[in-house]
Amino acid sequence: MIQINRAAVLGAGVMGATIAAHLANGGLDVLMLDIVPKELTDEEQKRGLTLDSPEVRNRIVEAGRQGLLKIKPAPLYLKKYVDRVEVGNFEDDLARLSGYEWVIEVVVENLEIKRRLFEKIIPHLHPQVVLSSNTSGLSVNEMAKTLPPELRKRFLVTHFFNPPRYMRLMEIISCDEADPELVSDMAEFISRRLGKGVVYAKDTANFIANRIGVYAIYRGIEHMMEMGMTVEEVDSVAGPATARPKSGAFRTADLVGLDVLAHVGNNSYANVPDDEEREVFKLPEFMASMIDQGKLGNKAGQGFYKKEMVDGKRQIFYYDYNSGDYLPLAKPKFASVQMVKQVDDPRQRLKTILGGADRAAEYAWKSLRDSLIYTFNRIPEIADDVVNIDNAMRWGFNWELGPFEMLDAIGVDRFVKRADQDEVQVPEALREIGRFYRFSEQGGKEYYDL
Incomplete structure (x- = not known):
């Protein structure tokens, strides 16, 4: 049986943040990463901050984390669970991914953007990491082409439905080279630890x-x-x-x-x-x-x-x-x-x-x-x-x-x-x-x- 205690979420939009929240609900320690801002806000300029200031570089991802305390219906079982979610960005914190057993990609629904992100994170992943995408309909096998053969064995789609805390469905779609035993173990873990109803879908547009x-x-x-x-x-x-x-x-x-x-x-x-x-x-x-x-x-x-x-x-x-x-x-x-x-x-x-x-x-x-x-x-x-x-x-x-x-x-x-x-x-x-x-x-x- 697979054991996962630490998970990283790539993307701090509404879906990424609420997935991170539900992982925290399940008792996991979570790292959430997103892009670095390209411009300062007026408030940041007034405070004398620069684009190199850590507060600025993590502004987008921190906004996603703080939003978890305001979203309705509440994505967290208890507000204090937000402390289980650490934040970082795609430029400064990729090395931290090596300490996480499950990495979930939740960026924009664009195949090329996802591929570029995978290429960027591959050198930093733990050798036995489970890598998954939350895509709602893109081909898992097309995404897998970006990955080295060994990582394809541990790559699948784990499609949460919105809002993750309340919608029971989890669609799992494995790539052709995924290890069937690992996929089965992940389904059991997601069902038991996150309370999801798992269905197995084929690699077709928009799944089931x-x-x-x-x-x-x-x-x-x-x-x-x-x-x-x-x-x-x-x-x-x-x-x-x-x-x-x-x-x-x-x-x-x-x-x-x-x-x-x-x-x-x-x-x-x-x-x-x-x-x-x-x-x-x-x-x-x-x-x-x-x-x-x-x-x-x-x-x-x-x-x-x-x-x-x-x-x-x-x-x-x-x-x-x-x-x-x-x-x-x-x-x-x-x-x-x-x-x-x-x-x-x-x-x-x-x-x-x-x-x-x-x-x-x-x-x-x-x-x-x-x-x-x-x-x-x-x-x-x-x-x-x-x-x-x-x-x-x-x-x-x-x-x-x-x-x-x-x-x-x-x-x-x-x-x-x-x-x-x-x-x-x-x-x-x-x-x-x-x-x-x-x-x-x-x-x-x-x-x-x-």
Whole structure:
């Protein structure tokens, strides 16, 4: 079993800093490094500091560390854990990396920038270090080409979901030359010490959760526009009524950031040329306009939703993609959605709403139909089995049921027959499956191996 007590994080942006915080939550001693500033601030000039002053050289990384005390939700279990995070920079402190057993790269999502950083740190790493990247979708094997053969054996992607303290999912993607035993040991360590739910993904664009989750949002947008529904109406359906989180589709997008969502979609479009649904990943024109206008979601104070004070009261508005204006919430009450509000079992909720006869039920069916077929077609491309995909969607996007659990809840035969009625192309392999999960005579849960 691998033992890790000291970890270094390369990058002190929001993601890097909050990963460092969660490592500190797990009892690890952490070193966080980032770039050296190129210019003095006005305050630094007034104080007579120079670009050689240690305080200036560590200004960016220290700001990341201090930000951990202000971010909400709190990334640290206890504020005093911030003391477990030491800071430094990429110019003065690389030699310190030799004392750390795990080094995690969390810099900007640019392959060349990551490669240059790896080249810079390689001479300073411990001989038995585990090196990982937190990339959300770049190729682990392309990054590995920069590394010497011996280090490739200990190189993998460890993709934390944001915010790391609260999101359970950890996607692990190993490069072709990684030592399988080490990868298994790291998965066990991350699960036990950091409390993560680990899934194993393939080296494909955006891995599992983002590939499926962003497809579901983008395809849902297409159905929304075709049916003339509003953002608010869609969210009333695409939440708990269909076994997904309260944030629905568009509040989730606001939480993630429209720019981040666009980056994931663009990455899929660029890197999956043979995907039968590739065109879905094209950024919708109205979203491109929103991004150009700075309507990026929660971090910008406005996205698909915004809050304003009206006559002394806080009022929420939703974005009207037809006019480009914000409109007051209308609080839609679809009969099919109302029917499931008091239903606790997500499986029963799903079956009930899909049996409805209003626009909400129609939207629920069309959006889920396409997402579930798309997901089925991704095995073995993005993962080897249904369990890893179901876990990824439950732990990474807070779905109550994974895609294959949804198919079981609907009934695979019933799903196929209804899709056939829509004249939608159904995978032949899906027609041969009765269900994806069952319990053995001994009471253990088994899954269908595709």
